[in-house]
Amino acid sequence: MTLIAHISDLHICETDFDEDIFIQAVTEINQLQPDMIILTGDITNCGYYVEFQQATRYLEMFEAPLFAVPGNHDARNLGYQTFEEIIGERSWKLTMDGDLTVIGLDSSSPDESRGNIGNPQHMWLEHQLDECAINENFSIVALHHHVIPIPQTGRERNVLSDAGDILKTLTTHEVDLVLSGHKHVPNVWKLNNTIVVNAGSLCSKKLRGKIKNSYMVYNITDDEIEIFLNNIGGEKFLFGKYARNEL
Ligand SMILES: [Fe+2]
Ligand SMILES: [Fe+2]
Numbered sequence: 001m002t003l004i005a006h007i008s009d010l011h012i013c014e015t016d017f018d019e020d021i022f023i024q025a026v027t028e029i030n031q032l033q034p035d036m037i038i039l040t041g042d043i044t045n046c047g048y049y050v051e052f053q054q055a056t057r058y059l060e061m062f063e064a065p066l067f068a069v070p071g072n073h074d075a076r077n078l079g080y081q082t083f084e085e086i087i088g089e090r091s092w093k094l095t096m097d098g099d100l101t102v103i104g105l106d107s108s109s110p111d112e113s114r115g116n117i118g119n120p121q122h123m124w125l126e127h128q129l130d131e132c133a134i135n136e137n138f139s140i141v142a143l144h145h146h147v148i149p150i151p152q153t154g155r156e157r158n159v160l161s162d163a164g165d166i167l168k169t170l171t172t173h174e175v176d177l178v179l180s181g182h183k184h185v186p187n188v189w190k191l192n193n194t195i196v197v198n199a200g201s202l203c204s205k206k207l208r209g210k211i212k213n214s215y216m217v218y219n220i221t222d223d224e225i226e227i228f229l230n231n232i233g234g235e236k237f238l239f240g241k242y243a244r245n246e247l
Contacts (some may be wrong), residue, residue: 002100004140005034006197006216008181011073011204013045022203025232026061030219034064037103038224040181040199041071041144043087044186047079052086066188067094071144071182072115072158075108091121093128100220101132105143107160115160117184122165129173138220141170142179144161148191150183150198152208158182170194176225177218186214186229188240195242197227201202 007025011017029037043059044051048192052074059066070083070090083090091108103125107115125141132139145160147167160166171192176186178194184201186206200214201207212231216239219226227240 002096002220003034004218004220005029005032005037006040006179006199006218007037007202008040009042009184009201009204011042011045011201011206011245012051015207017044018203018205019092021232022058023106025202025215028230028232029215030063035096037062037064037066037134038142038179039066040142040179041069042073042181043068043071043105044074044079047074047076047082049082052079052082056086067092067102069104069142069144070106070107070108071079072113075110075173080108080110091124095137099137101137101140102140103128105141107143107145117160117166122162122169128209129169129175133173138175138177139175141175142195144180145182146180146198147178148189148196149186150185153183153185168189184208185211186216188227195225196239
């Protein structure tokens with residue numbers, strides 16, 4: 001069994017970051033003892049160097065290994081460089097226990113809100129997914145921008161600009177899970193044999209309506225995948241349950 005916590009959109013800054021909610025989230029996630037935490041971007045609000053420094057102090061509070069991709073807010077103000085210096089690679093691949101692969105993509109562009117993967121990264125992704133297929137690994141792709149529009153988010157402005165081509169690659173390779181953030185609204189779509197999950201914001205005050213700060217939890221066994229939406233403060237909802245042989 002593999003347990004993964006998926007957090008997103010922390011927006012660490014002086015104004016919109018809710019420190020109390022963040023500390024509570026850390027306590028809850030540490031109690032779950034996940035095998036890893038995947039962070040799908042917008043760690044900082046403006047990409048400022050001091051925000052990244054502040055972020056490392058907060059992220060160190062998580063006990064599980066944490067892997068992050070940048071969001072559009074992280075790529076502002078030379079943040080794409082700072083991300084590499086302080087957080088790590090912007091695109092990466094990791095394999096766990098020889099049978100689960102997570103691929104992180106950088107969908108951000110400097111000082112722009114829109115998302116784009118671009119040809120070089122797309123070709124790299126295809127190559128990595130070919131390897132996953134050969135090894136029959138459970139595959140997860142993490143990126144900040146949503147690849148399918150999210151309900152309750154108003155007019156669609158910045159779905160990934162090359163979403164069609166990326167979706168084609170993700171679905172033809174039968175990627176098991178695609179994880180994103182950006183819209184601060186939790187959601188699950190299933191497209192062919194691929195589950196596409198959007199996490200809400202972990203601790204930003206920038207929330208729509210009555211949507212609460214939250215994170216997703218994935219319980220992956222040989223037989224099934226359970227997806228939970230955990231609101232900070234204890235509310236838990238089963239968001240989806242899929243038999244592995246259906247995927
Ligand atoms: Fe965000
Ligand atoms: Fe974003």
